[in-house]
Amino acid sequence: MSPTPNTPVRDRLRIAIQKSGRLAEPARALLASCGLSWRESRDRLFCYGESLPIDLLLVRDDDIPGLIADGVCDLGIVGRNVLEEQGSERASLDRAPAFREYRALGFGGCRLDIAVPDGWDWQGPQQLDGKRIATSYPALLSRWLKAQNVDAQVVLLSGSVEIAPRLGQAEAICDLVSSGATLSANQLKPVTTLLQSEAVLAGPADALDATRGELADLLQRRLDGALRIRHSKLLLFQASRRVLPDLLPLLPDAETPTVMRLDDGDDLALQALCHGAVTWQRLEELKRAGARGLMVLPVEGMLA
Numbered sequence: 001m002s003p004t005p006n007t008p009v010r011d012r013l014r015i016a017i018q019k020s021g022r023l024a025e026p027a028r029a030l031l032a033s034c035g036l037s038w039r040e041s042r043d044r045l046f047c048y049g050e051s052l053p054i055d056l057l058l059v060r061d062d063d064i065p066g067l068i069a070d071g072v073c074d075l076g077i078v079g080r081n082v083l084e085e086q087g088s089e090r091a092s093l094d095r096a097p098a099f100r101e102y103r104a105l106g107f108g109g110c111r112l113d114i115a116v117p118d119g120w121d122w123q124g125p126q127q128l129d130g131k132r133i134a135t136s137y138p139a140l141l142s143r144w145l146k147a148q149n150v151d152a153q154v155v156l157l158s159g160s161v162e163i164a165p166r167l168g169q170a171e172a173i174c175d176l177v178s179s180g181a182t183l184s185a186n187q188l189k190p191v192t193t194l195l196q197s198e199a200v201l202a203g204p205a206d207a208l209d210a211t212r213g214e215l216a217d218l219l220q221r222r223l224d225g226a227l228r229i230r231h232s233k234l235l236l237f238q239a240s241r242r243v244l245p246d247l248l249p250l251l252p253d254a255e256t257p258t259v260m261r262l263d264d265g266d267d268l269a270l271q272a273l274c275h276g277a278v279t280w281q282r283l284e285e286l287k288r289a290g291a292r293g294l295m296v297l298p299v300e301g302m303l304a
């Protein structure tokens, strides 16, 4: 993005994350797992990067797309729901896209659902024709209604959307759902999903300048590694060569194991990087299939 005449060129990368809320700690932890550290300043709005010239801006999540659009920060960690809502709003106003999703980050998972009272016999979107739908996501809901050719009234609420039907403000709602507990507590049921969401790394639609672009690329490479090993474990064990055909199918999520011969005999030592959960049950199955001396080790870092 080219700087405006009053904006000095920055040679440090600035990432906006949520100051407090659901995404605040996981976002910080993920960046820390990429080797970033900052001069601590939890109460203030800015954290100065120490290990790399990458600073943090601590803000309300709703402000993140706008901060990227204005070039105040270069990257942000925000829910896809927020990014898509603000992107849809811009599109509905014929404004050019100014930010985009770079990659999903694997936490903060939830759905943006339409929910209706438990008693409704749901037949499909046409049932919403002429109804009022309460939401904090008016642009995404309007876009969906248009695509479904449904004429419904969008009632904008900034929170506690699930209570709107009971208060007589709307017949249905469109809100985030994770466990579904809030819906059931309000005698509502989800009937259709508009968006599958999770935390994402967002950045400008246009390329960053060379210095900050390089820092952003470096961070993305580290994120690749950090996300790949997030649930990965190194599994070490021994087994005789003849049971390998029984053992390998039990490791479908593992990269090709490293196999070392222990002596002149039939015995092998194996090490396998597993990307799925290595549960007790799995270890027991491996043992039953002939694995011995099973050991599970955490993976601290990985660079492909």
Ligand SMILES: Nc1ncnc2c1ncn2[C@@H]1O[C@H](COP(=O)(O)OP(=O)(O)OP(=O)(O)O)[C@@H](O)[C@H]1O
Binding pocket: 018, 019, 020, 021, 022, 023, 059, 060, 061, 062, 078, 079, 080, 081, 082, 108, 109, 110, 176, 177, 178, 179, 197, 198, 199
């Ligand atoms: N129930 C949920 N389960 C999982 N993720 C959720 C859930 N609700 C929201 N999220 C995700 O977490 C993001 C942040 O949620 P949070 O409730 O902290 O936002 P907020 O109240 O708008 O915070 P802020 O004060 O920064 O504006 C949401 O935009 C969404 O992506």
Ligand SMILES: O=P(O)(O)OC[C@H]1O[C@H](OP(=O)(O)OP(=O)(O)O)[C@H](O)[C@@H]1O
Binding pocket: 159, 160, 162, 175, 176, 177, 178, 179, 180, 181, 182, 183
């Ligand atoms: O399906 P569930 O697991 O019940 O989660 C869904 C609820 O979580 C979010 O609200 P939050 O708890 O963040 O409250 P808020 O929207 O009032 O901040 C969302 O707005 C739903 O109300």
Ligand SMILES: [Mg+2]
Binding pocket: 060, 061, 062
């Ligand atoms: Mg918010």
